[in-house]
Amino acid sequence: MIYLDTSATTSMYPEILYIIKQYSVDDYYNPSALYTKALNVAKDIKVAKRKILDILHGNGNIIFTASGTESDNMAMFGSKKFKNCKVLVSSVEHSAIYACAKKLEASGIQVEFVACDAYGIVDIDDFKAKMSSNVALVSIMHACNETGGVNDIEQLVKIAKSVSPKVVFHSDGVQAVGKMPINLSKLGVDLYTFSAHKFHGMKGVGGLFVKKGVNINPIILGGGQENGLRSATENVSGIISTAVALEKTCKLLDIEKNKKIIQFIADNLATFIPDLIVNTNFECSLSNILSFALKNTRGEVLVHMLEDKGIIIGTGSACSSSKAHSRIPTALGIQREYFDGMIRISIDNCTTFEQAEIFVKEFKSCYEYLSSVIFNKCY
């Protein structure tokens, strides 16, 4: 099987199974308990936190959660708001942010959506125009899950803080962590989200980095774990394995190899798809994502045809003509005839050139077959 959908999820490193056994069967103690065995587990969590902070160069704390989605919710709802404040988010945020923004809007908070270019990168002029001294929260994703476009978060933070000194700047780094070097101190963000299953950790483990000195409110109440910021008995093996997975993924990350594979695929697709639109800008994008769109074609059909040949690819979030699914292609300025034909190829350190060659060959045969059947008409 050739797996080219690593932005959706990745396979868990097998060695994590041993960590699960250790903290679920052997050292299964509740880290909040007072006996030595439990205190040792609490210490192991602390070490894992420290390791993640070191890898991401963060000066602050990490609150572990059950997903990237929960971390995004915590940033959106837990960050402090004030009277007559405004919230800014980009127009291509993942639904984990977008749905929260809509909820804040429904509760009476003014929310504005910052425009993006065709590659999912925030329009700096529109951002400057929308930034004002009453902005309490900005949430702009580090890398776009649809296109791979990487935002210049450092510059955006500087602009935001110069206009609204009280602003809390959150960035959703779910797609960026493990795919590019991250230096949270340099970025200057107050809050930053990550999710372990995107870098070969366990599903159901996320984290929210909180910069030193930044205060947020909890959104889950209970026993007061995580310094009262996220109650619930800790997912010990999830937390400890996240540090292990992140360290390994960052060590294995080969940006140059990824770039070559993605460029090879893009160049080859262009040779046989006349109306191809490429939504990834190789100058400012993650090295592992290629997003493209086909005219009057349903990407979903190609996904299934390729699956029959043992190749897994992703569609963009469009892949359905319903209004809810047209948010992203509309924000990217994609023409209507391309909405259903958005396809996302995402690779990682496990992907080889041979796999890329097989993908191109099989994609060509599927695409040409479809084109011959439908005479390039929507089916």
Ligand code: PLP
């Ligand atoms: N944010 C982005 C940018 C994502 O790509 C995803 C998942 O695809 C999420 C948030 C949600 O993360 P999780 O699956 O851990 O809830």
